[in-house]
Amino acid sequence: MNVKNNNIESKRLSFWEKLYLPEVVRGLSLTFRQMFKPAITRQYPEEKWIPEGSYRGRPVLVMEEEGERCVACGLCSRVCPAIAIEVQAAETEKDKERYPELFEINMLRCIYCGFCEEVCPEEAIVMSKDYELVFEDREAAIYGKDKLLVPIAQLQDRLEFLRQYRNV
Amino acid sequence: MTIPEALIQVLITGIKIFMIFNVVLVAAAYMVYAERKVSAWMQERIGPNRVGPYGLLQSFADVVKLVMKEDIVPAAADKFFHTLAPLISISVAIAVYSVIPFGNFITIAGRDIPLSIAPDLNIGLLIVLALTSVGVFGITLAGWSSNNKYSLLGGLRSSAQMISYELSMGLAVIGVLMLSNSLNLNEIVKAQSGLKWNIFFQPFGFIIFMVAALAETNRAPFDLAEAEPELVGGYHTEYTGMKFGLFYLAEYANMLASSAIIATLFFGGWQVPFLPEILGLKEGSLILVLLQTGAFITKTLVFVFIFIWIRWSTPRFRYDQLMNLGWKVLLPLSLANIILTGIGITLWDYFTK
Numbered sequence: 001m002n003v004k005n006n007n008i009e010s011k012r013l014s015f016w017e018k019l020y021l022p023e024v025v026r027g028l029s030l031t032f033r034q035m036f037k038p039a040i041t042r043q044y045p046e047e048k049w050i051p052e053g054s055y056r057g058r059p060v061l062v063m064e065e066e067g068e069r070c071v072a073c074g075l076c077s078r079v080c081p082a083i084a085i086e087v088q089a090a091e092t093e094k095d096k097e098r099y100p101e102l103f104e105i106n107m108l109r110c111i112y113c114g115f116c117e118e119v120c121p122e123e124a125i126v127m128s129k130d131y132e133l134v135f136e137d138r139e140a141a142i143y144g145k146d147k148l149l150v151p152i153a154q155l156q157d158r159l160e161f162l163r164q165y166r167n168v
Numbered sequence: 169m170t171i172p173e174a175l176i177q178v179l180i181t182g183i184k185i186f187m188i189f190n191v192v193l194v195a196a197a198y199m200v201y202a203e204r205k206v207s208a209w210m211q212e213r214i215g216p217n218r219v220g221p222y223g224l225l226q227s228f229a230d231v232v233k234l235v236m237k238e239d240i241v242p243a244a245a246d247k248f249f250h251t252l253a254p255l256i257s258i259s260v261a262i263a264v265y266s267v268i269p270f271g272n273f274i275t276i277a278g279r280d281i282p283l284s285i286a287p288d289l290n291i292g293l294l295i296v297l298a299l300t301s302v303g304v305f306g307i308t309l310a311g312w313s314s315n316n317k318y319s320l321l322g323g324l325r326s327s328a329q330m331i332s333y334e335l336s337m338g339l340a341v342i343g344v345l346m347l348s349n350s351l352n353l354n355e356i357v358k359a360q361s362g363l364k365w366n367i368f369f370q371p372f373g374f375i376i377f378m379v380a381a382l383a384e385t386n387r388a389p390f391d392l393a394e395a396e397p398e399l400v401g402g403y404h405t406e407y408t409g410m411k412f413g414l415f416y417l418a419e420y421a422n423m424l425a426s427s428a429i430i431a432t433l434f435f436g437g438w439q440v441p442f443l444p445e446i447l448g449l450k451e452g453s454l455i456l457v458l459l460q461t462g463a464f465i466t467k468t469l470v471f472v473f474i475f476i477w478i479r480w481s482t483p484r485f486r487y488d489q490l491m492n493l494g495w496k497v498l499l500p501l502s503l504a505n506i507i508l509t510g511i512g513i514t515l516w517d518y519f520t521k
Contacts, residue, residue, distance in 0.1 A: 020493075021375075024482060031481040035209040043214070 053161035056114045056127040058143075059105060060150040062159075068149055069124035072100040076116035076125050084109035085116060103148060107133055108141045117162070126158045184285050188265050196420040197227035199472060203420075206476045234413035242315060242406050249313035254407065254414035257306030261421035264299050267292040268428050269354040271438045271460040272451060283438075283457065284354065292353040293345070296429055297338055300384055303422065304330045307386070307403050310415070314406035322402035325392045325487065329383055332494035333390075337380035339502035343373040343509040344433050357437035365436040369512075372505045374434045376498055381426040383494070386419065387475055389482040390490060427471035431464065438464040 016022060042049060051057065062069045072089035090101035116125050128150060135141040152159075201216065201224065208215025216223035241250055271283035282288075289295065304327050311323015344366050345351065348359035360366055367374050383390040394402030404415045431437060438460035449456040485493070 024478075027481045028477060031210045031477065034212065035206070037212050039208070039214045040212050041214045 051129045053157035056112045057130045060128045061148045063149040069122050071098045075119045079115045079119045082109040082111050196417045199420040200227045207480045210480045237409040239409040244315040246313040249309050253310035254411045257418035258414045260303045261418040264425040270464045271457045274457045293351045311403040318400045319405045322399045333380040333383035336498035336502045340373045340376040343370045360436040363441040367434040376502050385422040388479040427468045431467035435467050
């Protein structure tokens with residue numbers, strides 16, 4: 001097979017192209033026009049980005065009026081690939097019979113994969129829109145129930161998203 | 169008691185040096201700001217806006233940061249030359265301003281004070297070309313004394329590039345010299361009175377000079393000396409703190425000097441076309457001086473903007489392309505320009521006399 005490949009040699013430039021200057025002027029006009037376009041910069045600490053419902057921020061526990069939804073089944077703890085979740089169950093007088101006495105997520109370990117949310121039978125742990133996670137020491141990075149419980153009203157976007165796409 | 173004439177001259181020159189020195193350094197600081205702002209606008213960003221109103225104090229914050237940083241000299245470096253290199257760069261960059269006229273003259277107490285540090289220097293333009301060539305030493309020494317192969321390559325590239333473009337730059341200026349019959353920059357400006365700007369007679373000379381000036385100041389698209397992808401940081405890889413800051417300032421001072429020289433040689437320097445004649449202003453009066461200096465600064469700033477504009481629009485030349493352009497294109501063109509100018513002047517003289 002002796003097929004001549006015409007792509008090997010690059011195309012010779014014409015005299016006009018060899019001058020460079022016309023193309024340089026075209027480039028300059030482009031950047032000049034660009035100068036008058038509005039900036040797309042978001043000035044972060046003042047202007048915050050509000051994510052969509054599909055965003056996987058820090059995982060939180062859903063809190064309804066009578067308390068958390070969680071029944072302390074421990075599936076999230078089991079499925080967590082980073083072993084970030086620890087749950088200790090206890091009994092309660094309420095209908096659901098069980099509740100988490102201790103629920104801790106180590107935010108230094110969490111990889112925001114959303115498996116805990118996927119596996120949860122009660123839709124009790126969901127990913128929130130919160131992406132500003134700053135701690136001053138490792139102790140502070142372990143979030144207990146005080147930080148994890150979030151009123152259901154703040155999680156409507158995520159719950160709506162889950163309802164639409166969970167079983168697709 | 170009368171003050172001796174020599175002392176007055178020294179005093180006047182001292183005041184002029186002090187003023188120009190400060191103006192140049194502050195202008196260089198603000199050019200860093202301008203560069204960042206213009207590049208931001210071209211990339212649809214905002215740019216520095218935190219330090220002071222509209223980020224105007226950003227450059228000073230940067231200088232304070234650089235001064236407070238640790239000054240590291242590599243163990244294997246040649247300490248003397250490592251320290252000398254940035255000093256050469258910055259002092260040469262500032263020395264160029266000694267011959268640039270920023271106005272004709274001002275009359276104070278019956279005395280005509282020319283508005284440049286060395287006004288009667290009849291080799292003004294040669295001094296400019298000579299000093300910009302000395303600037304190569306700063307960069308080459310920085311590359312060599314760092315004892316780092318990338319720095320050395322950066323220094324080598326820059327010296328090869330500057331020597332190549334020096335020739336075209338010098339030859340491009342000859343056309344202007346032939347028109348004005350003088351090397352004194354103030355005489356060159358005076359020869360361009362009444363909108364007889366050299367740009368209209370020397371368009372090729374201007375383009376060649378502009379390209380060569382970009383290469384001389386190591387600006388994009390000819391900033392091979394600091395090509396990050398190939399040479400880490402170029403000749404100033406091993407510099408920290410204020411020594412690095414001096415190189416940075418020198419780059420901008422050089423750019424400002426080049427802009428001022430382009431404005432002087434091709435765009436009539438401090439000449440304000442027609443307006444003084446219409447208003448009937450006397451040479452040496454304060455208003456005319458302010459007008460002239462304003463015109464000069466405006467023209468210079470336009471070229472500063474063009475320099476920045478070009479930097480953020482063009483990709484970097486490859487080394488062989490750079491040498492091709494310098495030796496095979498610009499050098500013959502500048503020689504042709506001299507011949508054309510000579511023929512033009514001869515024909516003009518023949519038909520008008």
